[in-house]
Amino acid sequence: MFENSSKTNLEKLGEFGLIKKLTENYTPKNPDLIKGIGDDAAILKTNSEKLQVISTDLMVENINFDLAYTPLKHLGYKAVVSNISDIYAMNATPKFITISVALSSKYTLEAMEEFYTGIYLACEKYDIDIIGGDTNTSPQGLTISITVIGEVSPDKYVTRSGCKPNDLLCVTGDLGGAYMGHQLMEREKRVFLANPEMQPDLEGYDYIVGRQLKPEARKDVIDLLSELSVKPTSMIDISDGLASELKHLALESNVGFNIYEEKLPVDTQTLEMASEFNMDATMCALNGGEDFELLFTIDQADFEKIKSNMDITVIGYATEQANICQLITPAGNQFDIKAQGWN
Amino acid sequence: MFENSSKTNLEKLGEFGLIKKLTENYTPKNPDLIKGIGDDAAILKTNSEKLQVISTDLMVENINFDLAYTPLKHLGYKAVVSNISDIYAMNATPKFITISVALSSKYTLEAMEEFYTGIYLACEKYDIDIIGGDTNTSPQGLTISITVIGEVSPDKYVTRSGCKPNDLLCVTGDLGGAYMGHQLMEREKRVFLANPEMQPDLEGYDYIVGRQLKPEARKDVIDLLSELSVKPTSMIDISDGLASELKHLALESNVGFNIYEEKLPVDTQTLEMASEFNMDATMCALNGGEDFELLFTIDQADFEKIKSNMDITVIGYATEQANICQLITPAGNQFDIKAQGWN
Numbered sequence: 001m002f003e004n005s006s007k008t009n010l011e012k013l014g015e016f017g018l019i020k021k022l023t024e025n026y027t028p029k030n031p032d033l034i035k036g037i038g039d040d041a042a043i044l045k046t047n048s049e050k051l052q053v054i055s056t057d058l059m060v061e062n063i064n065f066d067l068a069y070t071p072l073k074h075l076g077y078k079a080v081v082s083n084i085s086d087i088y089a090m091n092a093t094p095k096f097i098t099i100s101v102a103l104s105s106k107y108t109l110e111a112m113e114e115f116y117t118g119i120y121l122a123c124e125k126y127d128i129d130i131i132g133g134d135t136n137t138s139p140q141g142l143t144i145s146i147t148v149i150g151e152v153s154p155d156k157y158v159t160r161s162g163c164k165p166n167d168l169l170c171v172t173g174d175l176g177g178a179y180m181g182h183q184l185m186e187r188e189k190r191v192f193l194a195n196p197e198m199q200p201d202l203e204g205y206d207y208i209v210g211r212q213l214k215p216e217a218r219k220d221v222i223d224l225l226s227e228l229s230v231k232p233t234s235m236i237d238i239s240d241g242l243a244s245e246l247k248h249l250a251l252e253s254n255v256g257f258n259i260y261e262e263k264l265p266v267d268t269q270t271l272e273m274a275s276e277f278n279m280d281a282t283m284c285a286l287n288g289g290e291d292f293e294l295l296f297t298i299d300q301a302d303f304e305k306i307k308s309n310m311d312i313t314v315i316g317y318a319t320e321q322a323n324i325c326q327l328i329t330p331a332g333n334q335f336d337i338k339a340q341g342w343n
Numbered sequence: 344m345f346e347n348s349s350k351t352n353l354e355k356l357g358e359f360g361l362i363k364k365l366t367e368n369y370t371p372k373n374p375d376l377i378k379g380i381g382d383d384a385a386i387l388k389t390n391s392e393k394l395q396v397i398s399t400d401l402m403v404e405n406i407n408f409d410l411a412y413t414p415l416k417h418l419g420y421k422a423v424v425s426n427i428s429d430i431y432a433m434n435a436t437p438k439f440i441t442i443s444v445a446l447s448s449k450y451t452l453e454a455m456e457e458f459y460t461g462i463y464l465a466c467e468k469y470d471i472d473i474i475g476g477d478t479n480t481s482p483q484g485l486t487i488s489i490t491v492i493g494e495v496s497p498d499k500y501v502t503r504s505g506c507k508p509n510d511l512l513c514v515t516g517d518l519g520g521a522y523m524g525h526q527l528m529e530r531e532k533r534v535f536l537a538n539p540e541m542q543p544d545l546e547g548y549d550y551i552v553g554r555q556l557k558p559e560a561r562k563d564v565i566d567l568l569s570e571l572s573v574k575p576t577s578m579i580d581i582s583d584g585l586a587s588e589l590k591h592l593a594l595e596s597n598v599g600f601n602i603y604e605e606k607l608p609v610d611t612q613t614l615e616m617a618s619e620f621n622m623d624a625t626m627c628a629l630n631g632g633e634d635f636e637l638l639f640t641i642d643q644a645d646f647e648k649i650k651s652n653m654d655i656t657v658i659g660y661a662t663e664q665a666n667i668c669q670l671i672t673p674a675g676n677q678f679d680i681k682a683q684g685w686n
Binding site: 039052 | 359398402403404429432439445481490491492493502579580595
């Protein structure tokens with residue numbers, strides 16, 4: 001799994017040696033960072049005209065990721081992306097992150113360097129600085145904890161709670177791809193375990209594999225909404241699946257939602273893979289998760305501003321029926337939407 | 344281990360049900376918190392005259408804590424204290440924390456409520472607000488990740504790197520107690536495992552047991568130094584042991600240290616327990632860790648201001664010999680100080 005030929009045992013380095021190795025070539029870019037990695041805490045200068053936005057996530061091996069088919073570089077990249085996605089979902093800009101890892105003795109220095117390469121790539125792309133973290137031993141596997149610090153103007157932030165009845169429900173990109181990519185890789189893993197001489201067959205499915213392994217956060221959409229002078233009335237990012245996020249918006253805004261099945265944006269590869277697995281593509285789009293697209297509501301008056309954008313789809317609208325989320329099929333049937341984690 | 348009689352399986356609640364249960368009675372106190380738990384991210388107003396200070400820690404079951412003798416309430420309390428201790432070590436004030444936990448299916452709602460009771464107690468005592476977090480499943484045990492956000496005036500913060508040769512090295516409280524408390528509880532655990540009818544014998548050792556199970560952060564010392572108008576030239580908190588922290592100060596300040604064995608502050612219970620275990624009390628004080636006392640250096644001109652304070656001990660001084668840390672025995676012998684994690 002780890003392709004580097006040389007392997008350095010982490011015990012030889014010691015905790016402080018490891019941190020030094022992983023961060024020695026890293027130079028923070030943001031002039032507001034007064035003290036970064038290497039002290040008890042980081043010190044930041046804050047912009048007095050902005051509010052600060054803070055989010056945190058914990059990822060656990062074999063629960064949130066499977067290293068059998070996730071290269072460590074991709075894992076590092078995805079760990080950053082999935083976290084900053086929460087900051088964009090507040091209509092804010094991520095600036096700094098802390099990264100903590102607990103790792104078992106199976107990890108080598110070279111493996112951790114791979115992981116950090118992915119982290120650095122994401123930080124570069126999204127213009128973020130690493131300001132600290134913690135390294136620890138774990139009895140089993142890898143656990144990653146990231147905290148992101150961002151900023152937003154007081155008049156621009158968007159929570160989950162501002163949606164009003166009749167607001168339009170919009171989603172960016174397409175849905176269910178990351179989930180179908182996951183299903184595909186799980187299948188190929190089973191094939192490989194049964195017969196280690198088989199090579200994984202991912203041909204023709206690069207898009208959904210990429211959605212699972214190297215997702216992006218929708219910074220571009222946040223920038224676009226700002227250009228278009230559209231401030232969503234509520235917003236959330238899709239990490240647990242459309243159905244679950246919809247319930248969050250409904251609960252916090254005290255509204256309901258009707259969404260139209262035929263409006264759900266689903267990529268061709270997702271459709272094909274769903275059909276190969278005998279799965280319902282709508283269910284994948286509703287419950288798949290990890291797409292890191294944005295789900296938001298806008299005032300109807302803003303519809304003209306966004307309607308010609310290919311990357312934003314209006315999939316339904318908010319109703320007055322608090323917490324009732326319904327899917328309307330092309331035939332006009334209505335179903336209550338259910339979601340995991342909402343018992 | 345969990346004393347509550349009713350047990351609620353976490354799967355029944357779902358992730359969002361659990362977070363709601365654990366936080367439903369929690370009301371943040373700080374008016375600068377614009378949006379707390381319950382959105383993609385928290386939103387804070389920052390004080391434009393202050394800098395922001397951020398630190399993070401990861402604690403792993405059976406590596407950093409043993410639930411065989413650590414009540415979950417104490418664990419929650421200690422998790423907060425050990426984190427905010429890093430903020431005090433910057434001469435700053437902690438204001439907000441995020442808490443993430445990954446937990447296996449052995450944990451019940453009642454167990455998590457115990458854990459959060461300890462967290463809330465520490466937040467109350469140190470005047471901190473919880474602003475967010477994450478809850479996740481773990482294949483094994485409990486992992487806790489906490490990030491603390493604090494603030495400090497630009498002219499007051501203290502890093503590890505400002506110490507000059509001849510500065511005096513000071514330590515607060517006493518050392519080695521948490522470690523000896525740990526040794527004692529490990530022994531009683533072994534006795535209990537060998538014969539479950541034996542009750543743990545901790546009598547006469549309440550101080551060192553308390554040092555291990557319910558440590559405090561030295562907010563009082565930070566307040567005192569401010570009253571005395573003493574700004575340390577460098578500072579760190581003692582989490583990995585005096586020896587390791589000394590090496591951090593030496594490395595970052597490019598100095599060395601001479602410390603006097605007979606000056607090391609060690610409590611009577613620590614001495615007695617060390618003698619019972621046939622251990623060298625000096626080694627316990629040097630390498631014990633988890634005392635969460637502050638280690639700092641001051642200009643010699645400030646000695647008069649602190650000399651009569653019972654809670655601060657001058658244990659040595661900084662030298663020009665970069666990275667050479669030496670222990671001087673009462674007989675005048677000198678030994679190089681070694682520390683774990685520094686290979």
